[in-house]
Amino acid sequence: MDTLTDEDFTRMYQYIQSHYGIDLHKKKQLIVSRLTNVISLQGYDSFHTYTDDIVNGRRPDLISSMLGKLTTNYTYFMREEQHFDFLKDTILPYLAEKHKGNRSINIWSAGCSSGQEPYSVSIILKEYFDTLGGKWDTRILATDLSTDMLNIAINPTYTSESLSNIPDAWKRKYFTARPDGTWTVSPILRNNVLFRQFNLMDPIHFRKKFDLILCRNVMIYFDAPTKDALVKRFFDATEDKGYLFIGHSEGLSKTNCPYKYITPAIYRKET
Ligand SMILES: C[S@@+](CC[C@H](N)C(=O)[O-])C[C@H]1O[C@@H](n2cnc3c(N)ncnc32)[C@H](O)[C@@H]1O
Incomplete structure (x- = not known):
């Protein structure tokens, strides 16, 4: 060569x-x-x-x-737990009240890699809305550039290390152990996530705006103008009072960010 x-x-x-x-x-x-x-x-x-x-x-x-x-596709279940606590304690009570009429919420995992992020969000949603009662549409859109990663997400097999943040009760409820020590995901979670290939450089034309967009540990690869432009597209695709999660090791430009900073790695659209 x-x-x-x-x-x-x-x-x-x-x-x-x-x-x-x-x-x-x-x-x-x-x-x-x-x-x-x-x-x-x-x-x-x-x-x-x-x-x-x-x-x-x-x-x-x-x-x-x-x-x-x-690039790296590295990911695991319940990565950056603070986000899942905030989702459960702050965002879902707000969304349950906001959407009590149509019982439908709209979440996008942008840069979902091999699926652990949207499946983790699904667990939190299932746990919350099952307790609340009534039939809720909690389907999540999950996108990535990599077809290899999406194939893993759609036919999921995960190692026990990837699941180390999942409590045993949830493992029994949402996963099935395979004889070789790996784990697969129950239909209840799989049916809750819609996987699609999507390049984040493309215009965002999804039918509905999102109550929450997660774009964690993806923009680390992007230069500042690319990141600013993407955050602006996310903002336009976010419901008023909706949220954006980024990775805890990332930051958004203080001058160009249209979202309001809430707490580390959590932003909100307030117009
Ligand atoms: C480190 S993983 C993050 C996975 C997950 N969000 C997390 O935090 O664990 C980064 C993912 O971003 C995806 N990615 C990078 N550039 C992208 C782009 N332009 N459009 C869509 N996905 C992209 C990669 O394919 C990779 O799967």
């Missing part, structure tokens, strides 16, 4: 940034180390030909695996 020239590196990172928001302009070494094997396994003997095929849109089938190598 020949080396990645500065010119091909520039073409590659500019293509990835403009199409997927992911900023790799300081990551030449990462691109070389993570992609060399993948590229040769796919039959290429030069970065130049591979870069040509990618930036000219000749191999859309290679994009998902390329981005999978260059």
